[in-house]
Amino acid sequence: xxxxxxxxxxxxxxxxxxxxxxxxxxxxxxTLRHFLDTYRLAGARCVEVGSGRGAFQDVVANYxxxxxxxxxxxxxxxPFCNASCESLPFGDDSFDVAWSYAVLEHVDDPQRAxxxxxxxxxxxxxxxxxxxxxxxxxxxxxxxxxxxxxxGFWGKLxxxxxxxxxxxxxxxxxxxxxxxxxxxxxxLRGERTHPFMFRRLGANFETFWMSDSDALNSMDPFDALLFxxxxxxxxxxxxxxxxxxxxxxxxxxxxxxx
Numbered sequence: 001x002x003x004x005x006x007x008x009x010x011x012x013x014x015x016x017x018x019x020x021x022x023x024x025x026x027x028x029x030x031t032l033r034h035f036l037d038t039y040r041l042a043g044a045r046c047v048e049v050g051s052g053r054g055a056f057q058d059v060v061a062n063y064x065x066x067x068x069x070x071x072x073x074x075x076x077x078x079p080f081c082n083a084s085c086e087s088l089p090f091g092d093d094s095f096d097v098a099w100s101y102a103v104l105e106h107v108d109d110p111q112r113a114x115x116x117x118x119x120x121x122x123x124x125x126x127x128x129x130x131x132x133x134x135x136x137x138x139x140x141x142x143x144x145x146x147x148x149x150x151x152g153f154w155g156k157l158x159x160x161x162x163x164x165x166x167x168x169x170x171x172x173x174x175x176x177x178x179x180x181x182x183x184x185x186x187x188l189r190g191e192r193t194h195p196f197m198f199r200r201l202g203a204n205f206e207t208f209w210m211s212d213s214d215a216l217n218s219m220d221p222f223d224a225l226l227f228x229x230x231x232x233x234x235x236x237x238x239x240x241x242x243x244x245x246x247x248x249x250x251x252x253x254x255x256x257x258x
Contacts, residue, residue, distance in 0.1 A: 007205040007214060026055045028101040028130065031251050035099070035128045036060065044096035049085045049117060050103030054078070064095075085113040093122040093258075104131035105215040106203075111196035114227060123258040126236075129224065130251040134171075135215040138162055140202050142209025179222050179245060186226045194230035197223045221247045232257040 023029050036042060036059065048056055051065030053075040064079040066088060073080055083089050085100070086109050098117050107113045117127060138144065143151075143159045151159060164170055186194045199218040208214060225235055225244045236253040238244045 023055050023059055029056075031130065032056060032059065032099060032101075032128065035126075035251075035253065039126060041097050041126070045094070046097040046099070047088075047090070047095045047120065049088070049098060049100040049113070050106075051080070054080065056099075060097075064090075085116060088116045088120050090120045092119055093125075094120045095125060096122055097126050097128075099128040101130050102132050104129070105133075105135050105212065105217050105219060108216060110198055110217055110219065111227070114196055114224070118231070118233075118256055118258075121256045123256065125256045127254040127256060128251055129254065131219060132212050132215065133219055133221050133249045135201060135212045135218045136162075136166065137201055137218070139210055139212045139215065140204040142204075142207070142213060145210050175220065176245075179220070182223060182226060183245065186230060189230070192230070194226045196227040221249065221252055224252060228254050 042060055043062070044060065045062045045064075046060045047064045047066060049066050051057070051067045051072075052069075053072050054065050054077075057063045057065060057076060057078045064081065065076055066081045066083050066085065068082070068084055070082045073082060081089050085103065085107060098121055100117070104110045104113060121127060138158065141155075143155075143162055146159075148156050148159060182197065196219075198220075201215050201218055203216045204213045222244060225238065225247065228235065229244075234255045234257060235244060236255055238247055238252065
């Protein structure tokens with residue numbers, strides 16, 4: 001069993017994610033319900049990728065959950081598969097709808113995961129995707145929540161600089177030039193599909209200091225939009241290129257076109 005497998009198996013045995021146990025308490029609940037209501041999906045065949053303890057298994061009638069951790073299986077009253085989202089155990093075009101919350105940043109190969117989600121969705125199917133975009137590299141060591149006394153000189157300097165490096169102005173100075181390069185690369189590729197680009201992080205599977213200490217990747221939602229656009233898919237909540245270029249964080253809604 002890998003370090004990640006052991007970590008998530010233990011996480012779900014305890015109460016670390018107890019705020020996600022029921023739909024009423026879950027931070028994704030209002031977004032999901034609005035999505036299902038807006039597109040009238042109550043009767044659709046749905047799959048949740050990275051379903052945890054199955055908080056949303058009753059929000060639709062036809063539900064299947066998929067999670068990497070085998071310890072959550074006993075929480076389900078509806079179909080559940082213990083599997084990686086990089087290798088979903090379903091046939092092509094199996095579902096009308098998929099959603100995934102706070103999962104993709106924990107996946108070793110997020111591009112493969114997106115390809116798998118596209119594969120199991122029917123033509124015209126809908127995807128609601130909300131990972132933790134742009135995870136910070138300092139989360140693994142818990143710099144924001146640990147006292148200065150925990151660190152040596154360079155660690156103290158790193159901690160002190162976080163408010164500056166985490167500011168919108170500072171990050172924008174790097175994000176928008178990078179997006180422009182990625183956009184030009186996408187346009188120059190022509191008919192070829194665009195890869196999903198991301199930054200690898202050093203996940204901490206020993207001590208969970210704070211949210212996303214265990215994140216493997218830092219991802220820009222704009223790169224996800226380019227990935228889908230190059231495959232002919234349509235973003236419903238960011239319909240224009242300008243809005244996509246300026247996207248910050250939050251959910252993206254994709255209509256799959258095959």
